[in-house]
Amino acid sequence: MTSEPEPELREALLAAVPSLRAFAISLSGQVDRADDLVQDTLLRALSNLHRFEPGTNLNAWLFTILRNLFHSEYRKRRREIEDPDGSYAGRLKVQPEQGAHLDFEDFRSALSQLPSDQREALLLVGASGFSYEEAANICGCAVGTIKSRVNRARIRLASLLNVDDIDDLGPDSMTRAALQG
Amino acid sequence: MTVDKGNKLARVSLDNGSGEKLATDPKLDSGSQKRIGDQLRAMYDELMQQPVPDRFRDLLEQLDKNGQKDGSQ
Numbered sequence: 001m002t003s004e005p006e007p008e009l010r011e012a013l014l015a016a017v018p019s020l021r022a023f024a025i026s027l028s029g030q031v032d033r034a035d036d037l038v039q040d041t042l043l044r045a046l047s048n049l050h051r052f053e054p055g056t057n058l059n060a061w062l063f064t065i066l067r068n069l070f071h072s073e074y075r076k077r078r079r080e081i082e083d084p085d086g087s088y089a090g091r092l093k094v095q096p097e098q099g100a101h102l103d104f105e106d107f108r109s110a111l112s113q114l115p116s117d118q119r120e121a122l123l124l125v126g127a128s129g130f131s132y133e134e135a136a137n138i139c140g141c142a143v144g145t146i147k148s149r150v151n152r153a154r155i156r157l158a159s160l161l162n163v164d165d166i167d168d169l170g171p172d173s174m175t176r177a178a179l180q181g
Numbered sequence: 182m183t184v185d186k187g188n189k190l191a192r193v194s195l196d197n198g199s200g201e202k203l204a205t206d207p208k209l210d211s212g213s214q215k216r217i218g219d220q221l222r223a224m225y226d227e228l229m230q231q232p233v234p235d236r237f238r239d240l241l242e243q244l245d246k247n248g249q250k251d252g253s254q
Contacts, residue, residue, distance in 0.1 A: 010241045010242075010244075013241060014233070014237065014238065014241055017233050017237050018228075018229045018230075018231070018233060019229060021228065021229075021231070021233075022225050022228035022229045025228055026224070026225065026228065035234060035236070038237065039236065039237065039240060042237065042240060042241070043240075046244060104220070104223065104224040104227065107220050107221070107224050108224065111221075111224075122221070123221075123225075126217075126218055126221050126222070127221050127222055127224075127225040128225075151208060151209075154209050154213075154214055154217050154218075155207060155208075155209055157217050158209055158213045158214075158216075158217055161217070161220075163213045163216050163217060
């Protein structure tokens, strides 16, 4: 009966959109697909508002929904790929919307090479600002598992990006150069 | 006697492994870890600063209107 979102809640949902999008884009690697995921997440959240416990972390709840949608959709799409007419591959190449240009090409490509469980753990803890405990709740696994996934993700990224090789260079040498110049 | 020795050994290895089982995984040095973290956050911040597409604002407003009309959905 009274399931319409209250103005405060609507604002809270709207405020969560940028971080949901950032997570969805980083997880899926595609802006258009990420926006569909965010939209489905909002709709799912609105129809399940009675299951949200007031006073608990709204963002963590929304991230849990988005993450579960991403994984169930991923499984569905894997079945679709069996379809050999090439239309799926064609759709994969859809360009991001105008104005949604994505930077950090190298980093993004390295991120996309991680197994998805490591990628999501790193994104939740290293970028979205969740604690290991919150990330474990969102992914439905043990805290130790999250810690291990984050650790492995960092090691893999470091080797993909050759971070080890530039230990003595990077920002510090740039700062020095700037100070000298 | 042998039992005692066994217990001692067990205690020693427990003490060594106090940092969970992560201790067996290789770890990145803190410099590399920071560099990865900085790049990750820089990429993420750029995404966070993108304007919210109108479709989300429209969606929530639409639901609000529908809600006022018939209380469902």
